[in-house]
Amino acid sequence: MANRRNEVTALLGGPQGAGLETAAQVLSTAFAITGRYVYSYREYYSNIKGRHTYIYVRISSERLPQTAREYPDIIAAIDAESIFHHFTEAREGTIIIYDTSTVNTKINGIVSIEPETRNRISSLLESSGYEKTVKGALQYAEERGAKLIGLDYKLLLKEFAQKTGKSTYRARRYLNTIPMAATGYLLGLTPGELEKGFRRRFRGREQIVADNVKLAEIVAGYMREMGFKPSPLPEPTNPPDKFLVVSGNDIVAIAKTIAGLRLQTYYPITPAADESVTLEAHENLRVDGEDLGSVLVFQTEDEIAAISAAIGAALTGVRSSTTTSGPGFDLMIEALGWAGINEVPVVVTYYQRGGPSTGLPTRGGQEDLFNALFSGHGLFPKIVLASGDHVEAYEDTIRAFNWAEEYQLPVIHLLDKFLANSIVTLPPNLLPPAKISRGLISTGGRGYNRFDKSGGPITPRAFIGSEETVIWYTGDEHNTEGHITEDPENRIIMHDYRMRKLELADEQIPEEERYRLYGNGKDFLLVGWGSVKGAALEALKHLDEEGLHGAYLHVRVMQPLPKKAISKILSDYGVDRAILVEASVRPLLGRLIPMWTGFQFERFILKWTGRPIYPLELAGAVSHIIRDGSRSEVLRYGA
């Protein structure tokens, strides 16, 4: 097994509903307790039970990985189907942990695999001359350098059942522990460390902990007997004293609480809903007996109601937001225009998933950029920003609320499924201290006019409910008091002043806070946004080692776009070396940039399978473009 640079990636695979997430959590926690950093990412079908799911768990002794990585070092399969989905990911040295009782399972006998996938894999096995069984797949991998570790899961469970006095039926529930424990063993986790992981996951349920530990010990004993030696990760250099273990959804929930969000509305949707669930579970903000307030999380009847209620709430002065993904956002568009014309600070957290329509609802993508930027009839200002990792998501959440209030407009915070479903062990000190800026606020009073523009585009904002203050709002064009007027000269000012707020933001927010340039190699420039970041940064390093020295331009604020800086950087590299990278079937950032700068990209790396862009495939594509003169590359890694 190749422990590349103090780190390792294990893939755990199995059917949905069989405890794979739990297994990954336990493994991650156990490593975190030992001071290792973990980045885990899950792929799953839009299904509750039975379809295939898998998790890449990437563990490092050195630093927090910035992304998941392809070509796992260990593939640990709960079931036969997992082998079929992943055997092609094995390389020289990859360890495959599998259930020996499944070796004769035919791919055609697996009903839960989709016909397209089945046919594809069958053809591959057939054309490469292997049986269309687990055995065939394993041979394929073995002949390409994989090391196979077969365990008889049934037998192990039987032993477990006997030792714990369980029925075989009940014992089967612990199936997920087997490949996970085997992985832990190989990576040098001690039984005590693993126990800590279980204990944390099953807080207070000591029997379950004990059972799991027992099974893990059986597995470890078995592996030891079979002669497999653990190859532990190096000891962590300088580990933090604690980790915040958070998904992308979780870090946003936390950042919102810090930012002062006190009312969140939502309608369930993947991959956004978990953020609200996290917030709700921590709704009472009590610390050491002190009451710091509460966050009201409210499930509405649909997304139209979610955004409308969030806007209504914002009128009373509370920091409010709603969270959704594409289909829900589509339904929010009309109300966002209302927030725009009424200058309401409201934050929409928008997790992109695979579209169009229901599309690939549990997969990812970056195709919603223009929807966030340009949807809505009539022009109104909004700020759109996008985060590339957990720390950015944290910072951007707080920026979103501040900008919403400073410029009195809706802010769309773009994230995606890749980030939402990545769980990291975050040392809290990576999170910079938060500042809250509420913009111009007025206590109102008699004679207060909500849309008085005599002082410029931004009117100090009073809240509905302020003493002696009466405020009107309307979605119609309005006068300074907020009453309808169709007067053309009033229109000229009001409509223009609203748009000027965005131009003001463009002047006031330094461009450097809206993008970041990583690296300074001159051979190529990758241009991307959001979740492209992790893969791009890692690809830079790989390419560096291969002698190709590049840089990565990471765009974080899409509106107002830091166009001067982007324009400058792009003209430094030119059309032949600037490569647009996006998880999209057709470039979007690649159209946005010319819109504002005139720079037309001619080199593209795109991926739209719904799976994340991985670092090595990205590095490979860059090298094709720069070394082999390819103009555009389509990525496709990932089951």
Place this chain on the structure above:
Amino acid sequence: MANRRNEVTALLGGPQGAGLETAAQVLSTAFAITGRYVYSYREYYSNIKGRHTYIYVRISSERLPQTAREYPDIIAAIDAESIFHHFTEAREGTIIIYDTSTVNTKINGIVSIEPETRNRISSLLESSGYEKTVKGALQYAEERGAKLIGLDYKLLLKEFAQKTGKSTYRARRYLNTIPMAATGYLLGLTPGELEKGFRRRFRGREQIVADNVKLAEIVAGYMREMGFKPSPLPEPTNPPDKFLVVSGNDIVAIAKTIAGLRLQTYYPITPAADESVTLEAHENLRVDGEDLGSVLVFQTEDEIAAISAAIGAALTGVRSSTTTSGPGFDLMIEALGWAGINEVPVVVTYYQRGGPSTGLPTRGGQEDLFNALFSGHGLFPKIVLASGDHVEAYEDTIRAFNWAEEYQLPVIHLLDKFLANSIVTLPPNLLPPAKISRGLISTGGRGYNRFDKSGGPITPRAFIGSEETVIWYTGDEHNTEGHITEDPENRIIMHDYRMRKLELADEQIPEEERYRLYGNGKDFLLVGWGSVKGAALEALKHLDEEGLHGAYLHVRVMQPLPKKAISKILSDYGVDRAILVEASVRPLLGRLIPMWTGFQFERFILKWTGRPIYPLELAGAVSHIIRDGSRSEVLRYGA
């Protein structure tokens, strides 16, 4: 009165609900019957009764005017408020017809005028040294060359009441006839001609016709007595034998019927609903006893239902569409994505109005271009086209249905309030013969797969309900049968092939059918779309006369944009001579073009008061830019 070039423009103004539309219709019809061409355009508040409305009626002996024109030759006011709204539009020779019994009416006494408007007009009168009364306003105009024709409307009505034996209360209902009849008199309409107008408007209600004619005679007699001489328009040169008198809404309804639309869904909204009302009124397609079918018009509970039902209907093979404006379109976005991924031909007729949000719901604008182009999560192909006048609206409606079926995708047909509410007398021979092309159609049968892509991106389409054919559709990514699949390789093909249909359209539809270049002067190039057309073409002529020779690039298909041609033309003119003209607070076509061509505009003429761009103000702005070096101009004509 300056009968410029065989034509004249009369402005009729009065309170909503007082019969102004009827008056304009009668006048227009009367002129049409005499073989004159009429273009009339109405402005009105979002109000049912009481607020000010006005209509420009532009009459020509020569040819159909392409737009309304500012600086009317006659201003005919029903009430005092009309004078306040329009006295500044008078120029040397403008005739103002007003009610002498209102001269002492103070602007402050008029409750229906909005405070912003009142203050603005008051200030103007005050600072120019006039009374803030009708009299003051009239003096203002008179001193600038206007000719005043005061009639005592009360007295006229009294005489009318006496002659017809009506109560004064009932007689007041005919008030609207007075300024109209006076206008007709001045323009040389004979009582017989006017009577024909009345008779057509009040089909079968002979008493009303007779009463109106009586009142018109009284008015004419009075004017004659006062010494006003008619100044008739020249006889028409070569008039057609009939006119189709249609608004923008009507011509679309007619074109849809020809195109084969047989099911239209809608939810009422200004300025779209009238199209459905027109269709519904002609739902039974019976001609000379022959039944040619029917058009079912169905009012849904909201716009989400409207688009969903239209899509559902399209699956059965009917040509279906829905019609809306901005707020309704916002609600349709999610379902459009469904149509996109399911390759459903459906047409959305989208009438832009003043936004954002409810905005200026009865006014116009061109700010919804990006909403039509880019809204919706996840990428899917759609064709977006926009019409600039009635003939284009007719052609584009038919093209929309053809393209929808040929490329199996949603087509958005953009129009706007300006066109919707312009009524023209259209010689039917201006409408080119229609061709219907339904694209690839299959009769289905056993083994039919709706998304079989083996023959390329476009699969022959069978309809739900076809014998022995079973079809599945889903908003999820799907396989050839229309069943859900998340397989990454299937995704690569399906998602790409959908987008390729748009690229195919770009290859197959000649660019020349997607734009038009008018004129060939090299001094400047106006670039615009939609309702900019009429004003631009007329401005070209004015400027020509002033020695500035330009051209107008009219973009008709915004997606796929005819980018090669546009790029070429723009580079011919260069940034200093290419001027982007748009009814928008910030340029949109002006951002779309750089997105695809890299050409960045530096000269802009924009208008966002909700009123149309008028030819003379446009010509003035062009001259400022080209002669005086101005970079951007904001237009503001129109009450």
Place this chain on the structure above:
Amino acid sequence: MALRMDYKTDVWVDWCPGCGDYGILAGIQTALKELNLKPWEVVVVSGIGCSGKTPHFIYANGVHTLHGRAIPFATGIKLANPHLKVIVSGGDGDLLGIGAGHLVALGRRNLDITILVHDNQVYGLTKGQASPTLPAGVKTKSLPKPNLQDAINPLLLALSSGYSFVARAYALDIKHLSNIIKQAVQHRGAALIDILQPCITYNDVYTKNWYAKRVYKLEEEGWDPVVKDPSEREDKLAAAVRKALEWGERVPVGILYWDKTKESLEDRIMRRIPTYTEKPPAMQAIEVNGKPVVDIEKILKIYSDYVVEVGRR
């Protein structure tokens, strides 16, 4: 502008002369006055339509929202600041057509908001198309052909959705109407008043004359709508349903159903967030000199279940 306790604004009321909306406006203003509510404690929320303009004519906070969305906007306002009195004033198209889903949702939540339905059987502001309360076969003067679709009964819908206060009133009987509004506003829970509102311009079927002959007051016939004990609920509800079906020669107005025993949403929230009404979302301090009240150190405690201590369990 000085604060005005007559609840009138300077905005010109641009409804058609004779429109029933004038009665509704007066009804609201009278109720607010008699309840002695401060203008800044009240929020009138509307959708789009003739009815949608109402807030501009009332001197109290006014939020004129989107077509069909008055209820969700109002929901956000009320949830954020439960001390505000929130009244929704909307059209029948608005609340029962495009907004019907929200209307149903509010009922089942029983959040303390009062809904006033301007029931004129037409889409007024878009020129008189049939609204969801116009029965099939009826042809108002604004329709080219008789109505194709059938009517919804707002009272039945409210009763079945869980509203704890359901009434009908007549726009032109301002005293009776304002009285019902007062009681609805004081009621803690979701209240709906279906207000019969003649549209003089487009609806020549359900006119003042039509109503004048038919409307009678429930209370004058001894109707007792009040649920005083949960055990009475079913009976009272079933009786109210029957009453709601009455429409023709006689049209009842008054309070049809009034459940004083049902828990409101606010009550339920308090069970989970004990400080909710004392410190509602809108009234919490979130920062001190730009520093968050809840900083990362506090988060580590609130989110202790997300913290893994290295070397420990």
Place this chain on the structure above:
Amino acid sequence: MALRMDYKTDVWVDWCPGCGDYGILAGIQTALKELNLKPWEVVVVSGIGCSGKTPHFIYANGVHTLHGRAIPFATGIKLANPHLKVIVSGGDGDLLGIGAGHLVALGRRNLDITILVHDNQVYGLTKGQASPTLPAGVKTKSLPKPNLQDAINPLLLALSSGYSFVARAYALDIKHLSNIIKQAVQHRGAALIDILQPCITYNDVYTKNWYAKRVYKLEEEGWDPVVKDPSEREDKLAAAVRKALEWGERVPVGILYWDKTKESLEDRIMRRIPTYTEKPPAMQAIEVNGKPVVDIEKILKIYSDYVVEVGRR
């Protein structure tokens, strides 16, 4: 694929083992089979959710639409081709939450569509949040805290919206269920069946056990739901409302209300467009060799009111 008259497809049914949806699927398939409908004459329309996948498992036309929008899609299909049998199969969140407005609208229209509500009290596919049929205070295992919002009663809502066929069934009694589906599909008008559907994964409150003890059949107790004459409508409706309120120790299933006298929307359309069913929108020829059937010459006749002849009146 050959045409299959068992209404089964090759698609793997990926619901959780033990899910009540299996019963509903079998119920639909059985009903179609017994009604002897051709697969191409039937369209099963769904929204999004576990329930939303149903059409893929049925060998008949299937349209898996958007969350909450199955009814409007179905409406378009049915209006365009009234010869199709259209069945909507949707989740409780789908039809009663986000889609409640459409559900109400269909009722008042009485268009001939059958609605099957997969009533599992949760949002299955998004991992068990409360759906609009989960009562307040109930905590399923998928909820972190007891439900804040109260439940809607689907039967009450259907009754008050104008459905002419309203029933409840139990997913696991396939024979009884399929029988009701058959009658609903044959009924000409809007039909709704609320199907109690245990969600084995997220709902540990309303389980098979819970239902097994409580469910009883209306018809076994002599319930007569049928309105045979319009004069019976009010009584039958009021009785049905009372019955719909029954929930607790006893849970009735069966047909609650069946109005055979009410005009369907199709009937009303025929009054205006006499050729509607004979030549519905989907079955009209619109062109001959690329030439429109209705060309501009014909338009000038159909739209004669828009034509002005020069020199004439």
